Amino acid sequence: MFAQVFGSCTFGLNGYVITVEVDIHRGAPDFDIVGLPAVSVKESKERVHAAIRNSGYALPVDKITVNLAPADLKKDGSGLDLPIAIGLLTSAGVIPQEAVDKFMFIGELSLQGEIRPVPGILSMVLSGKEAGIHTFFMSPDVAGEALLCDDVTVYAPKTLGELVEYLLGHESMTPAVRRETPPTTINDVDFAEVQGQIMAKRAMEIAAAGAHNVLMTGPPGSGKTMLARRITTILPPMTREEALEVTKIYSVAGLFKAEDIIRERPFRSPHHTISMAGLIGGGTIPRPGEVTLSHRGVLFLDELPEFPRAVLEVLRQPLEDREVHISRVNASFVYPSDFILITAMNPCPCGYLGDPQHACTCSDGEIRSYSRKISGPLLDRIDLYVSVMRPKYSELTAVVKGEPSVDIAKRVAEARAVQSERLATWHMQSNAQMGHKQLRETCQLDKEGSELLREVFEKLHLSARSYDRIIKVSRTIADLNGSVNIQPEHVAEALSYRNMIQRR
Numbered sequence: 001m002f003a004q005v006f007g008s009c010t011f012g013l014n015g016y017v018i019t020v021e022v023d024i025h026r027g028a029p030d031f032d033i034v035g036l037p038a039v040s041v042k043e044s045k046e047r048v049h050a051a052i053r054n055s056g057y058a059l060p061v062d063k064i065t066v067n068l069a070p071a072d073l074k075k076d077g078s079g080l081d082l083p084i085a086i087g088l089l090t091s092a093g094v095i096p097q098e099a100v101d102k103f104m105f106i107g108e109l110s111l112q113g114e115i116r117p118v119p120g121i122l123s124m125v126l127s128g129k130e131a132g133i134h135t136f137f138m139s140p141d142v143a144g145e146a147l148l149c150d151d152v153t154v155y156a157p158k159t160l161g162e163l164v165e166y167l168l169g170h171e172s173m174t175p176a177v178r179r180e181t182p183p184t185t186i187n188d189v190d191f192a193e194v195q196g197q198i199m200a201k202r203a204m205e206i207a208a209a210g211a212h213n214v215l216m217t218g219p220p221g222s223g224k225t226m227l228a229r230r231i232t233t234i235l236p237p238m239t240r241e242e243a244l245e246v247t248k249i250y251s252v253a254g255l256f257k258a259e260d261i262i263r264e265r266p267f268r269s270p271h272h273t274i275s276m277a278g279l280i281g282g283g284t285i286p287r288p289g290e291v292t293l294s295h296r297g298v299l300f301l302d303e304l305p306e307f308p309r310a311v312l313e314v315l316r317q318p319l320e321d322r323e324v325h326i327s328r329v330n331a332s333f334v335y336p337s338d339f340i341l342i343t344a345m346n347p348c349p350c351g352y353l354g355d356p357q358h359a360c361t362c363s364d365g366e367i368r369s370y371s372r373k374i375s376g377p378l379l380d381r382i383d384l385y386v387s388v389m390r391p392k393y394s395e396l397t398a399v400v401k402g403e404p405s406v407d408i409a410k411r412v413a414e415a416r417a418v419q420s421e422r423l424a425t426w427h428m429q430s431n432a433q434m435g436h437k438q439l440r441e442t443c444q445l446d447k448e449g450s451e452l453l454r455e456v457f458e459k460l461h462l463s464a465r466s467y468d469r470i471i472k473v474s475r476t477i478a479d480l481n482g483s484v485n486i487q488p489e490h491v492a493e494a495l496s497y498r499n500m501i502q503r504r
C-alpha cells in the first residue's frame with residue numbers, strides 16, 4: 001500500500017518540506033531509502049525499525065521503499081525518522097492515510113521509540129507553515145521553539161506509541177502552549193564598570209555608532225577584553241525580524257536552548273586555535289561558523305597575532321560581502337555574516353612596549369615580525385585603531401563610576417537613525433557599509449576639514465584606502481555630535497584612530 005506524510009529538513013538556514021512516500025509491496029524483504037539521503041538519513045532505517053517494534057507495532061515482512069521528495073535536495077539529519085516511521089505505519093495499514101494528511105512530523109527516534117529533539121526546528125516549522133501546514137508533531141524539548149511561529153498548533157508526544165494512539169483517536173492530547181517569558185534585556189555587564197579608559201571607550205562608542213571594525217593594542221591586563229565584551233550593551237536593540245534571523249541561525253547550529261527568541265546581539269570570541277571550518281562554517285551540509293553566529297552582533301578575536309594567517313585570510317570575504325559562501329559538490333550555501341569585528345593584540349611579544357611601568361624586552365626585529373603576523377588584507381578592513389593603556393591606580397580606586405551603557409546606547413541609536421535615513425536610497429544602515437560612491441555623495445568636508453586632511457596626507461603618506469576610512473570614521477563622529485557636515489575637529493579625532501602598526 002502507498003502512503004505519504006510530511007516531514008522537513010534544513011538546508012543552510014532554510015527549512016524545506018519533505019514529502020515522505022512509502023510503498024510496501026510483496027517481494028523479497030528489503031528496505032530502501034531513495035531520494036538523495038545523506039548517511040545520517042540512511043541510518044534511520046535501523047532506528048525506525050526498532051522504534052516501531054519496541055512501541056508494539058509490527059511491519060509486514062515485505063519489500064519497503066521510502067522515497068524522499070524533492071529528489072534533487074540532499075537530505076541530512078535524523079529529523080526524518082519520525083515521518084518515515086509514521087509513513088511506514090500508514091503504508092502498513094496501522095494508521096489511516098486521512099489521519100496524517102495535513103500534519104508535519106519532525107524528530108529523531110530512539111530504539112525504544114522516544115521522540116528526540118533535532119536542530120533547526122524554527123526553520124522547519126516556518127517551511128511547513130508556508131506550505132499551508134498548521135499542525136506539527138515533535139519532541140516536547142523543542143515545542144517551545146516551534147511556538148515562536150505564530151498561528152501554529154504544536155503537539156509534543158514523548159513517544160511514537162503516544163503519537164500513534166492519538167492519531168488513531170484512542171488517546172487525547174492537548175497542544176503545547178507558549179510559555180510567556182518577560183523579555184530579558186538586562187545585561188550582565190555594563191560600561192559603568194570600566195574605570196578611566198576615556199579614549200578606548202570613545203572608540204567603542206564610535207565603532208558601535210558606525211558599525212566600524214576595531215583593533216585594540218595594549219599590554220596584558222589593560223582591559224581590552226572587558227571593553228570588547230561591553231560593546232553589545234550599547235548597540236541598538238535588534239528588530240523582531242533581526243532577532244528571528246539570529247534565532248534561526250542558532251537553531252540550525254543546534255545552539256538554541258531557550259523558549260524565547262534571541263533578543264540580545266550575539267557576542268562571539270573564538271580561541272585562536274579555531275579551524276577555518278569553525279570560523280566560516282563546515283561539514284558536508286555546512287554548519288554555521290563563528291562569522292555567522294556573530295551575525296548582527298560582534299566577533300571578537302583576542303590575541304590576533306596568534307591566529308594562523310590562513311585562518312584570518314578567510315575572514316576577508318565575509319567581511320567584504322557580509323555573507324559567507326561555502327561550496328560543496330552538489331550545492332553552494334550562503335550564510336549571513338554581518339558583524340562588527342573587534343580585535344585585540346599586545347603591542348609586542350612581551351606585551352609591554354610603550355608601557356610606562358614595565359620595560360619592553362623585545363628587539364626591534366621581534367616587534368616587527370610580531371605585527372607582520374597579521375594579514376595585511378585584514379588590517380585593511382579595520383577602521384579604528386586604538387591603544388589601550390593599563391588604568392592608573394587613581395582611576396581604579398576612583399569612587400565615580402563610568403558612564404552607564406544605557407546613556408551611551410542612546411547616542412549610538414541617534415547616530416544610527418541619522419545614518420540609515422541618509423543611506424536609505426542604497427538600503428544601507430551604517431556608515432561602515434558605504435562604498436566609494438556613497439562616500440562621495442554623503443560625506444562633504446568643509447574647506448578647513450579638507451585642508452587639514454590634505455596636510456596630514458602629504459605629511460604621513462597615507463593611502464587612498466586609509467583616506468576613505470578616515471572619512472567614514474569622521475562621518476560617524478559628526479553623526480554622534482549631531483553635525484550635518486564633517487568639521488575639522490571630527491577629522492582630527494578620526495585621525496587619532498589611524499593605523500599606527502609598523503609592518504616593516
Ligand SMILES: [Zn+2]
Pocket residue numbers: 348349350351352353360361362
Ligand atoms: Zn616587548
